[in-house]
Amino acid sequence: MDIPARGGAAFLLAQLGAHAATAFAERISAIGLTPPQAGLLRLLATEPGRSQRELADRLGMPPSRFVPFADELEGRGLIERRRNAGDRRLYALHLTEQGTALLGELQQAGRAHEEQICRGLSPEEHRQLTALLRQVAEEQGLTPGVHPGFRTVGSGKANPTSSFNS
Amino acid sequence: MDIPARGGAAFLLAQLGAHAATAFAERISAIGLTPPQAGLLRLLATEPGRSQRELADRLGMPPSRFVPFADELEGRGLIERRRNAGDRRLYALHLTEQGTALLGELQQAGRAHEEQICRGLSPEEHRQLTALLRQVAEEQGLTPGVHPGFRTVGSGKANPTSSFNS
DNA sequence: TATTGTTATACTCTATAACTATA
DNA sequence: TATAGTTATAGAGTATAACAATA
Numbered sequence: 001m002d003i004p005a006r007g008g009a010a011f012l013l014a015q016l017g018a019h020a021a022t023a024f025a026e027r028i029s030a031i032g033l034t035p036p037q038a039g040l041l042r043l044l045a046t047e048p049g050r051s052q053r054e055l056a057d058r059l060g061m062p063p064s065r066f067v068p069f070a071d072e073l074e075g076r077g078l079i080e081r082r083r084n085a086g087d088r089r090l091y092a093l094h095l096t097e098q099g100t101a102l103l104g105e106l107q108q109a110g111r112a113h114e115e116q117i118c119r120g121l122s123p124e125e126h127r128q129l130t131a132l133l134r135q136v137a138e139e140q141g142l143t144p145g146v147h148p149g150f151r152t153v154g155s156g157k158a159n160p161t162s163s164f165n166s
Numbered sequence: 167m168d169i170p171a172r173g174g175a176a177f178l179l180a181q182l183g184a185h186a187a188t189a190f191a192e193r194i195s196a197i198g199l200t201p202p203q204a205g206l207l208r209l210l211a212t213e214p215g216r217s218q219r220e221l222a223d224r225l226g227m228p229p230s231r232f233v234p235f236a237d238e239l240e241g242r243g244l245i246e247r248r249r250n251a252g253d254r255r256l257y258a259l260h261l262t263e264q265g266t267a268l269l270g271e272l273q274q275a276g277r278a279h280e281e282q283i284c285r286g287l288s289p290e291e292h293r294q295l296t297a298l299l300r301q302v303a304e305e306q307g308l309t310p311g312v313h314p315g316f317r318t319v320g321s322g323k324a325n326p327t328s329s330f331n332s
Numbered sequence: 333t334a335t336t337g338t339t340a341t342a343c344t345c346t347a348t349a350a351c352t353a354t355a
Numbered sequence: 356t357a358t359a360g361t362t363a364t365a366g367a368g369t370a371t372a373a374c375a376a377t378a
Contacts, residue, residue, distance in 0.1 A: 006311040010283040012299035017183010117176040120305025133178035139286025
């Protein structure tokens with residue numbers, strides 16, 4: 001009995017989760033993106049035309065912070081603000097062609113990331129791990145594909161603060 | 167082929183890791199501790215008498231931040247600064263009796279946390295998951311029992327910033 | 333001269349809340 | 356009057372670097 005707290009699954013999850021997030025942030029910094037920026041690009045790919053307010057809510061950031069956040073991506077030509085004809089208060093945000101191209105690189109980075117993190121596992125073990133993680137995630141009530149952390153916008157350097165313990 | 171990036175093991179690890187860290191922070195906030203504080207108590211339990219500088223290094227925080235950090239725990243009677251007779255520049259930090267008692271509660275919280283996170287798994291699945299996570303952690307070169315994140319001291323509320331994406 | 337602990341300062345990031353324009 | 360977007364401001368938290376005491 002007596003599961004060792006420091007080597008238990010919960011601790012390993014937190015440790016590996018922070019590690020995976022760091023590694024991913026470092027990887028996409030090579031294509032000039034921070035994790036929140038990547039999140040917005042993906043969001044616009046699947047649901048184009050949303051208003052800034054909707055997007056800010058999805059990303060868990062206040063509207064006032066979303067503005068400069070979107071400004072930068074717009075300035076880099078990755079996203080586009082289109083005025084909504086029906087309600088001129090709203091913008092509709094879309095990916096530009098450049099943004100779509102970068103999204104492709106982002107997806108490629110995601111695949112490489114998966115490989116990097118799981119390189120120690122056989123294909124069978126990889127499948128097992130994924131299945132177990134899915135099971136835990138479901139039991140914990142986590143929304144598939146949605147990552148919570150977004151309080152921090154990320155300064156560009158790979159710096160995912162975790163704050164668990166040591 | 168083509169591992170789905172959003173539902174892959176790497177993403178699930180980041181998502182579950184953030185979830186586990188949040189849940190743990192919430193749990194120990196009930197006994198008045200933040201994750202970094204818990205980390206220090208554990209460190210003092212296994213390696214008492216270290217200097218502040220050593221401890222700050224271990225926790226990944228600059229010495230200037232360690233000072234008020236230790237001040238609070240000392241003020242609450244959980245730790246104690248003892249002057250080193252040999253080298254009077256150094257303090258030797260120790261747990262007080264109160265601190266040791268709280269450490270007991272902390273360990274109990276850790277066990278409950280493990281159970282909460284893994285409640286969706288059978289005992290056999292739990293063992294499998296732990297083994298796979300250990301394997302990945304080792305392959306990734308992670309130090310057993312050491313969690314990276316400590317840039318943020320944690321304001322007391324359960325707020326583990328993760329910053330992956332969404 | 334180097335090191336421990338400490339304090340001070342300057343900076344980054346953040347949310348709150350005021351403001352505008354549209355509705 | 357209410358809402359989308361924006362801007363301004365004030366506050367929290369941080370690291371850097373200066374400082375005092377001891378070696």
